[in-house]
Amino acid sequence: MSNITPAEHLAEVLSRFDDAPDARLGEIMKSAIRHMHEFVVEVGLTREEWFAGMEGLAAIGRMCDDKRQEFILLSDTLGVSMLVEMINHLAAEGTTEPTVFGPFHVDGAPRLAMGDSIIVDPMDDDEPLTVRGQVTSLGGVPIEGAELDVWQAASNGFYDVQDDAQTPLNMRGIFTTGADGRYEVSTVRPVSYPVPDDGPAGALLHATGRHNWRPAHVHFVVSAPGYKTVITHLFDRDSDFLDSDVVFGVRDSLIVDMNDGRCDYDFVLEPTV
Amino acid sequence: MSNITPAEHLAEVLSRFDDAPDARLGEIMKSAIRHMHEFVVEVGLTREEWFAGMEGLAAIGRMCDDKRQEFILLSDTLGVSMLVEMINHLAAEGTTEPTVFGPFHVDGAPRLAMGDSIIVDPMDDDEPLTVRGQVTSLGGVPIEGAELDVWQAASNGFYDVQDDAQTPLNMRGIFTTGADGRYEVSTVRPVSYPVPDDGPAGALLHATGRHNWRPAHVHFVVSAPGYKTVITHLFDRDSDFLDSDVVFGVRDSLIVDMNDGRCDYDFVLEPTV
Numbered sequence: 001m002s003n004i005t006p007a008e009h010l011a012e013v014l015s016r017f018d019d020a021p022d023a024r025l026g027e028i029m030k031s032a033i034r035h036m037h038e039f040v041v042e043v044g045l046t047r048e049e050w051f052a053g054m055e056g057l058a059a060i061g062r063m064c065d066d067k068r069q070e071f072i073l074l075s076d077t078l079g080v081s082m083l084v085e086m087i088n089h090l091a092a093e094g095t096t097e098p099t100v101f102g103p104f105h106v107d108g109a110p111r112l113a114m115g116d117s118i119i120v121d122p123m124d125d126d127e128p129l130t131v132r133g134q135v136t137s138l139g140g141v142p143i144e145g146a147e148l149d150v151w152q153a154a155s156n157g158f159y160d161v162q163d164d165a166q167t168p169l170n171m172r173g174i175f176t177t178g179a180d181g182r183y184e185v186s187t188v189r190p191v192s193y194p195v196p197d198d199g200p201a202g203a204l205l206h207a208t209g210r211h212n213w214r215p216a217h218v219h220f221v222v223s224a225p226g227y228k229t230v231i232t233h234l235f236d237r238d239s240d241f242l243d244s245d246v247v248f249g250v251r252d253s254l255i256v257d258m259n260d261g262r263c264d265y266d267f268v269l270e271p272t273v
Numbered sequence: 274m275s276n277i278t279p280a281e282h283l284a285e286v287l288s289r290f291d292d293a294p295d296a297r298l299g300e301i302m303k304s305a306i307r308h309m310h311e312f313v314v315e316v317g318l319t320r321e322e323w324f325a326g327m328e329g330l331a332a333i334g335r336m337c338d339d340k341r342q343e344f345i346l347l348s349d350t351l352g353v354s355m356l357v358e359m360i361n362h363l364a365a366e367g368t369t370e371p372t373v374f375g376p377f378h379v380d381g382a383p384r385l386a387m388g389d390s391i392i393v394d395p396m397d398d399d400e401p402l403t404v405r406g407q408v409t410s411l412g413g414v415p416i417e418g419a420e421l422d423v424w425q426a427a428s429n430g431f432y433d434v435q436d437d438a439q440t441p442l443n444m445r446g447i448f449t450t451g452a453d454g455r456y457e458v459s460t461v462r463p464v465s466y467p468v469p470d471d472g473p474a475g476a477l478l479h480a481t482g483r484h485n486w487r488p489a490h491v492h493f494v495v496s497a498p499g500y501k502t503v504i505t506h507l508f509d510r511d512s513d514f515l516d517s518d519v520v521f522g523v524r525d526s527l528i529v530d531m532n533d534g535r536c537d538y539d540f541v542l543e544p545t546v
Binding site: 036088 | 301334337342351480499
C-alpha cells in the first residue's frame with residue numbers, strides 16, 4: 001500500500017504554505033487547497049474526469065477577454081458571486097437587501113434630473129414604467145443627496161454594452177435626491193433575458209439541465225454620505241424565472257409590482273457608524 | 274437582515290442540479306459547488322479577493338495552448354494531480370508505488386533492445402547511468418513481456434518537447450522483458466529541474482514563498498498483460514528537493530541510489546484479478 005494517505009498528503013501540501021510572506025494569501029490558498037482535495041476524495045474523481053476539468057478550465061479561459069469574463073459568468077451561475085455579496089454586504093434588519101452587481105455596470109452614466117428618462121433609444125416593445133419612491137435612513141428619515149445609479153437591459157433583452165445597435169449609455173442614469181429624499185426614474189418595464197450560453201459556462205448549464213435566464217429587473221446602486229452603499233435590483237413580480245434566476249439574485253423583498261406603469265419602492269440605508 | 278442565509282443559499286444552488294441528466298456530472302458539480310461556497314464563507318472572501326481570483330483564473334487560461342496547460346501545472350503544484358493518482362491507483366501492499374504522470378510523456382517512443390541507450394543527443398554534463406532490475410508479480414515471479422516506457426529530462430534539465438535543440442524522442446524508449454523479467458536501460462543520471470515559472474502558476478509559487486523545483490527522477494510506465502499498469506518515477510537519493518518536490522510526487526519507496534553509475538530497482542505489479 002501507499003506509504004502516505006490522502007490526509008497526510010494534504011497536510012504536506014498545506015505545510016508548504018506555512019511561510020507565505022502574505023499571510024492572507026497563505027490562508028486563502030490553504031482553505032482553497034483543502035476544499036479541492038476534499039472534493040477530489042469525496043467524489044472519487046477519476047483521472048479522466050480530472051483531465052476533463054483541466055480542459056474545461058482552459059476552455060473557459062479561452063473565452064475571457066476585455067469584453068467577456070467567462071469565469072465571472074461561471075461564478076454567477078454557481079451562486080458564488082451572490083454568496084460573496086451576501087457575506088460582504090450583510091443588510092441590517094429593515095434595510096434594503098443587496099443582490100449581485102452583475103457584469104453590465106458602466107461608469108460615466110449621465111447625471112439626470114429627477115423624473116428624467118434613461119431611454120436614449122426607444123424600441124417598439126417598450127412598455128413605459130416610472131420607478132419612484134424615497135431613500136431613507138433606518139428610522140424613515142429622508143436622505144438628501146443620495147445618489148441612485150440606475151441601469152437595465154433594453155426591451156430587446158440586451159444591455160447597451162452587448163448590443164452595437166444601441167447608443168452607448170442607453171438605459172443608464174444617475175439621480176440625486178433632494179431634501180425630501182424622493183426619487184423618480186422614467187424608463188421601460190424590464191424584460192427577462194438569457195445570460196450568454198455560447199461558452200463553457202452556458203454549456204455547463206445546459207448539460208446539467210438548467211436554463212440560462214434571469215427574471216426582469218432594474219439595477220440600482222444607492223449611496224449617500226454617511227451610509228453603507230447598497231447594490232441591488234428591483235424585480236418585476238410578473239416576470240418568469242423569479243424562482244429560478246440563473247445567478248440566484250432574487251430576494252423576496254426586492255420583488256415589486258410593475259404592472260400598471262408604476263413601481264413604488266423605498267430604499268432604506270444603514271448608517272456607516 | 275437578509276431573508277436567506279449562506280446555508281439556505283447553498284441549498285438552493287445545489288437543488289438546481291437535482292435534475293441533471295448526467296447523474297455523475299450532477300454529483301461532481303454539487304460537491305464542487307458545496308466546497309466553493311464553504312471556502313468563500315470560511316475565509317470571508319472579500320469582493321476584491323473574489324475579483325482577483327476571477328482575474329487570476331482568466332490569466333491562467335490565457336497561458337493555455339496546445340503546448341502549455343497552465344491549469345495542469347497549477348493542479349500539480351497544489352498537490353491535486355498527485356491526489357488524483359493516489360485515489361485512482363491504489364498500490365497493493367508490496368507493489369511498486371505510483372506517482373504523477375506529468376505533462377512530458379510522448380507516445381511513439383522507439384522500441385529498444387534490452388540494455389540499449391535512450392540517449393540520442395549526448396551532452397557535456399552527461400553522467401552515465403544504467404537502470405536495471407526485474408519486473409515481477411507480487412509473489413516475486415518474473416513477468417515475461419512486461420513493457421517499460423521510460424522517459425526523462427536531458428542533462429540540461431529539459432525534456433525534448435521543451436527544447437528545440439534536442440532531437441524529438443531524445444531520452445525516451447520502450448523496453449520489453451524476456452522470460453527472466455529483467456530489464457536494463459542505458460541512460461544518464463537525471464538532474465533536478467524547475468517547472469515553468471513564467472506564468473500565473475509560477476507567480477503563485479513565488480508569492481507564497483515556494484520554489485519551483487522537482488528532484489532528479491526517471492519516469493516509468495510499467496505494464497504487462499494481466500497486471501495493473503503502474504505509472505511512477507525513480508528518484509535519485511542524492512538529489513536536492515526530495516523533501517520539497519514542487520508537485521509532491523516523491524515517495525520513500527521510489528528513492529534509489531544512483532551514485533555509482535548504477536541504479537537497481539525491481540518493479541512489482543499487481544494482477545488485475
